[in-house]
Amino acid sequence: MSPARFTIKTAAPGDCHLVDFIHWLNKTQRLQLDSYAAVHRWSVQNREAFWHTCLDFTGIETDAPAHARTLKPGQQIWLDQWFPEHQLNYAGNLLRFRDDKTALIFSDEHNNRQSLSYAELYQQVSQLQRWLLAQGVIAGDRVAGFAANRIETVVAMLASASIGAIWSSCSPDFGVGGILDRFTQIEPTVLFAVSSHCYAGRINRHQAVLEKLMAGLPSLRQVVLLPDLYEAGADDPVGHSDVVHWRDALAGELAAEMTFAALPFAHPLFIMYSSGTTGVPKCIVHSAGGTLLQHRKEHHLHLNLQRDDVLFYFTTCGWMMWNWLVSGLASGATLVLYDGSPFHPKPSILFDLAEDTGVTIFGTSAKYLSAAEKAGVQPQQTHALPHLHTLLSTGSPLNAEGFDYVYQQVKGDISLQSISGGTDIISCFVLGSPLLPVYRGEIQCAGLGMDVKVYNQAGKPVSQEKGELVCQQSFPSMPTGFWQDPEHEKYQAAYFARFDNIWTHGDYAEQTAHGGWIIYGRSDTVLNPGGVRIGTAEIYRQVEQLAQVLESVAVGQEWEGDVRIVLFVRLQADATLDDELIGTIKLSIRNGASPRHVPAVIRQVTDIPRTLNGKIAEIAVRETLHGRPVNNRDALANPDALKEFEA
Numbered sequence: 160m161s162p163a164r165f166t167i168k169t170a171a172p173g174d175c176h177l178v179d180f181i182h183w184l185n186k187t188q189r190l191q192l193d194s195y196a197a198v199h200r201w202s203v204q205n206r207e208a209f210w211h212t213c214l215d216f217t218g219i220e221t222d223a224p225a226h227a228r229t230l231k232p233g234q235q236i237w238l239d240q241w242f243p244e245h246q247l248n249y250a251g252n253l254l255r256f257r258d259d260k261t262a263l264i265f266s267d268e269h270n271n272r273q274s275l276s277y278a279e280l281y282q283q284v285s286q287l288q289r290w291l292l293a294q295g296v297i298a299g300d301r302v303a304g305f306a307a308n309r310i311e312t313v314v315a316m317l318a319s320a321s322i323g324a325i326w327s328s329c330s331p332d333f334g335v336g337g338i339l340d341r342f343t344q345i346e347p348t349v350l351f352a353v354s355s356h357c358y359a360g361r362i363n364r365h366q367a368v369l370e371k372l373m374a375g376l377p378s379l380r381q382v383v384l385l386p387d388l389y390e391a392g393a394d395d396p397v398g399h400s401d402v403v404h405w406r407d408a409l410a411g412e413l414a415a416e417m418t419f420a421a422l423p424f425a426h427p428l429f430i431m432y433s434s435g436t437t438g439v440p441k442c443i444v445h446s447a448g449g450t451l452l453q454h455r456k457e458h459h460l461h462l463n464l465q466r467d468d469v470l471f472y473f474t475t476c477g478w479m480m481w482n483w484l485v486s487g488l489a490s491g492a493t494l495v496l497y498d499g500s501p502f503h504p505k506p507s508i509l510f511d512l513a514e515d516t517g518v519t520i521f522g523t524s525a526k527y528l529s530a531a532e533k534a535g536v537q538p539q540q541t542h543a544l545p546h547l548h549t550l551l552s553t554g555s556p557l558n559a560e561g562f563d564y565v566y567q568q569v570k571g572d573i574s575l576q577s578i579s580g581g582t583d584i585i586s587c588f589v590l591g592s593p594l595l596p597v598y599r600g601e602i603q604c605a606g607l608g609m610d611v612k613v614y615n616q617a618g619k620p621v622s623q624e625k626g627e628l629v630c631q632q633s634f635p636s637m638p639t640g641f642w643q644d645p646e647h648e649k650y651q652a653a654y655f656a657r658f659d660n661i662w663t664h665g666d667y668a669e670q671t672a673h674g675g676w677i678i679y680g681r682s683d684t685v686l687n688p689g690g691v692r693i694g695t696a697e698i699y700r701q702v703e704q705l706a707q708v709l710e711s712v713a714v715g716q717e718w719e720g721d722v723r724i725v726l727f728v729r730l731q732a733d734a735t736l737d738d739e740l741i742g743t744i745k746l747s748i749r750n751g752a753s754p755r756h757v758p759a760v761i762r763q764v765t766d767i768p769r770t771l772n773g774k775i776a777e778i779a780v781r782e783t784l785h786g787r788p789v790n791n792r793d794a795l796a797n798p799d800a801l802k803e804f805e806a
């Protein structure tokens with residue numbers, strides 16, 4: 160077992176934005192902050208001063224009258240208005256750098272490599288902006304992407320944002336039903352689309368999907384087809400007069416200087432979607448100012464992102480980590496985009512890419528790390544990653560053994576930042592800090608300005624005790640609302656139903672003795688056998704240590720007036736769930752967690768249902784097990800996997 164506390168490379172003096180920020184605060188605000196805990200405390204107790212200084216310190220360009228207010232409080236925290244008199248443009252802030260440094264590198268399973276400098280990126284955005292304006296796109300229009308994680312998608316999003324149009328994207332692995340569930344609600348006028356896409360060596364052609372999208376979205380005026388990477392010459396599948404090719408949309412003359420629409424801080428920038436596993440996905444609207452400020456805070460102060468960093472995040476553009484990644488342009492860093500399976504054509508493909516492109520910050524999911532470990536990926540021995548200094552993990556809780564894997568098999572002297580928040584806030588509640596040590600299994604800290612606590616069942620803040628993760632005060636990247644929810648009814652029901660005027664995030668969590676954080680799973684899937692509350696991640700942590708188990712899902716089944724834990728496991732190809740393995744699983748849960756955690760029933764399945772963003776669909780399994788309908792199968796990447804659970 161690894162030590163509880165890892166030694167990490169800390170930023171050299173003068174090289175750490177957070178240290179500079181603290182010095183600057185101490186000087187300008189006459190403070191004596193001397194630790195992360197102190198600056199966090201100050202930031203939530205003085206949140207107007209904090210967010211204002213954060214806006215200035217991170218170099219966000221805005222227009223505002225002298226003495227403009229930072230916060231106009233509302234009756235309820237979701238009605239608070241941040242920076243009500245400030246105007247800005249998200250794209251303008253991301254395109255501050257216009258030099259020859261590489262802005263974007265793209266790669267895929269075939270090692271198709273493309274790159275764009277900051278100057279070229281600015282040019283392409285400018286050309287596409289002119290085309291969008293020529294189509295009559297105006298601020299507030301919705302522009303959608305059925306798009307891969309490619310350079311063109313970033314250009315399309317920035318060009319839309321430069322006008323004030325609202326960007327919303329789904330990745331090409333979403334089924335037609337799932338995409339229409341999302342896009343019919345927001346009525347886009349322009350769609351950027353890929354006509355083919357490659358995943359795990361398979362090329363999927365999307366003509367039929369595109370036909371259905373065009374038929375199902377009468378609001379569309381134009382569809383722009385991205386260049387076809389996989390079947391050259393076959394990129395005109397639809398044959399409609401309102402379908403144009405990327406190259407034609409980009410053919411306009413270059414303007415000397417692009418104009419960025421100056422828009423209110425709260426102007427909508429992105430529409431994101433809830434997973435949709437409990438009904439039609441909710442359309443979550445995020446503001447330009449809130450997103451930008453929160454991402455600048457996380458990148459600049461928490462991640463210490465520098466201009467010479469090469470930032471990679473393994474994501475599709477249907478997940479909020481894509482939006483988070485792209486905001487890294489505001490730091491002038493090089494961003495690496497990858498589209499495809501993380502294990503094809505070989506399990507080490509992502510680390511090959513990291514080695515080739517000199518990645519300094521490698522972002523991924525806990526699920527990827529666990530699968531990479533099982534697949535025998537050991538970059539420490541096989542790859543030269545001299546520049547890699549940080550690894551980020553999110554998507555589900557990274558357990559203590561995941562920390563061991565990173566420090567033992569990936570790189571021994573990096574900063575491992577487990578981060579957590581989500582689509583709802585397009586950012587993090589808890590994440591990393593360059594000033595704090597990394598404790599095995601723990602997220603380092605709560606974000607600056609984020610008044611995060613754990614509440615017990617009675618709604619009282621607790622420490623070193625499991626409970627609901629909440630945020631007691633508003634912050635700029637709260638959604639401005641849900642689309643078509645003018646009275647905020649759905650919005651309130653989603654986050655404010657549990658505790659009055661307090662954001663309840665739906666995570667079952669604990670604040671540790673070190674001031675760190677552990678997430679035990681989603682609170683709506685907490686298991687409750689005999690009245691004892693157990694987070695599903697507590698069980699996964701034990702089970703997934705076993706070499707035979709690839710992944711698992713645990714649910715609570717109503718049984719004889721109580722609840723019993725039922726565990727489903729997906730095993731390695733050469734393993735079967737015999738009595739011996741059942742015994743081993745039970746023993747490891749009993750020893751590693753407690754007798755209370757031991758499942759009453761363990762079953763083998765061949766597949767486990769996942770949401771489109773790759774998260775295990777625990778609620779869908781639970782509902783199926785009880786013979787109740789699963790509301791929205793289109794929200795699942797592999798709905799057929801539920802059949803086995805019906806049986």
Ligand SMILES: CC(=O)CC(=O)O
Nearest residue numbers: 553554579580581582
């Ligand atoms: C930052 C996150 O929390 C991302 C996610 O898990 O959706």
